[in-house]
Amino acid sequence: MRIPMRSMAARQLHVERQLQTGPAVPTQISAVTANLLDELKYLEETDLRVRFDEFDANRDGIIDIDEAHNHLLSTGRCCCAEDTKAAARHVVEALDGDGDGRVSWDEFKLAATPAVDARVRPIYATLILTFVAQGIQFPVLPQLARSLSLSTADLGLVSASTSLARMVCNVPAALLAERLGRRPLLIAGPAVSGIGMLGLACASSFEHLVLSNIAIGAGMASAMAGASNYLADISMPRNRAQTTAPLLQSALIGFAIGPAVGGVLCQYTGLSWPFVACAAGLAASSVTGALLLPETLDEASVRAMVQDGGALLGAAGAGAVAGAYGVPTAIEMVAALQVASTIFCALRSPWKHSKRD
Structure with missing residues (x-):
């Protein structure tokens, strides 16, 4: 049974926590995820869908770690295969709204939607x-x-x-x-x-x-x-x-x-x-x-x-x-x-x- 996706505020908090560096998340890996999400938040929905389809190689409407790894590898975001695998896992964790290890289109879109500025x-x-x-x-x-x-x-x-x-x-x-x-x-x-x-x-x-x-x-x-x-x-x-x-x-x-x-x-x-x-x-x-x-x-x-x-x-x-x-x-x-x-x-x-x- 799928867990309901978090609210906008909760999703933003989840993404921010995933982007924090620490012993388990090297700075380089966290930077890859941060740069990716920063690019996504400036895209219109049609362009965002194009980016989602670039990740979703088998066109099943779901992004898994292997697809994220292949996309990061093809775009040269990491310098070595080991970093790419770790970065792919971190990207999926940041985008995953229900904790099932996979990213749907709705989760992808929600994670890439920036919260309204407090100003x-x-x-x-x-x-x-x-x-x-x-x-x-x-x-x-x-x-x-x-x-x-x-x-x-x-x-x-x-x-x-x-x-x-x-x-x-x-x-x-x-x-x-x-x-x-x-x-x-x-x-x-x-x-x-x-x-x-x-x-x-x-x-x-x-x-x-x-x-x-x-x-x-x-x-x-x-x-x-x-x-x-x-x-x-x-x-x-x-x-x-x-x-x-x-x-x-x-x-x-x-x-x-x-x-x-x-x-x-x-x-x-x-x-x-x-x-x-x-x-x-x-x-x-x-x-x-x-x-x-x-x-x-x-x-x-x-x-x-x-x-x-x-x-x-x-x-x-x-x-x-x-x-x-x-x-x-x-x-x-x-x-x-x-x-x-x-x-x-x-x-x-x-x-x-x-x-x-």
Whole structure:
């Protein structure tokens, strides 16, 4: 009777233990297995099946030690026959999920599937806090606008300023993610949004609300650009869906929790404290990113000159124009910047500067 295969976490632990060197497993033998598994985790499923069939010489859907030995011998992974036999036994033990000394296709595929990177968790938390912060505005912002005697049209423009800022900052933020790296945006994005939240807590006029929402939108654009690129960097072909799932899940969770939290805090603490609470959460998110998230962009790309960083300041410039010349002029400026940045990036793609292998 076949023993059920282990869960993903248990299989990963089993593989890691098999790769550990010791008296029974020489370093050279363990290195052969480690290199093989490292190659497999980058393959798409169709290519992985091809590699499995290369091992499975008799096409019975099972890899045994003899087949593993013949494959390792034909590919020259070991320097002598004795090492090849020991390496074949070690490879089968690492891939074998039920301990029967043979490797099926399902076991082969499961062992070669990398676990989701643990760095997904702080990014997940950052995105949830970012979307919760935006969701908190929904019940609180109308009350705040009413307290400032703003019209319905003014409230609409204030609400639109966040999305306009995100729109104009999306392309420049993606550009900076390729120039500076992902980590700076994951740190600066929540921090800028937190400043915008504090601005809403202290707002006393229409212009203050617009400027604060522009800062929130710019911060969200930066955080999303950094997060999406970071998740793409740490994902593998067969765990990409699991790794990038937080991008959508965080938005759904944030927009579900945010309005409820905002309504409760507004009712019991007043109009300012919901925004202060959000600012504190975003600040904590920024600090967490600084402590837990190393850069994933290679140093060659990080050293590239930041020639286009000024485009990210367009949202702040639009806010200044809104205060000095009125919101319609600011909207025209935002639209012009978006068109200009889109044309620029169409002519000069930022990805050509990346020198990753």
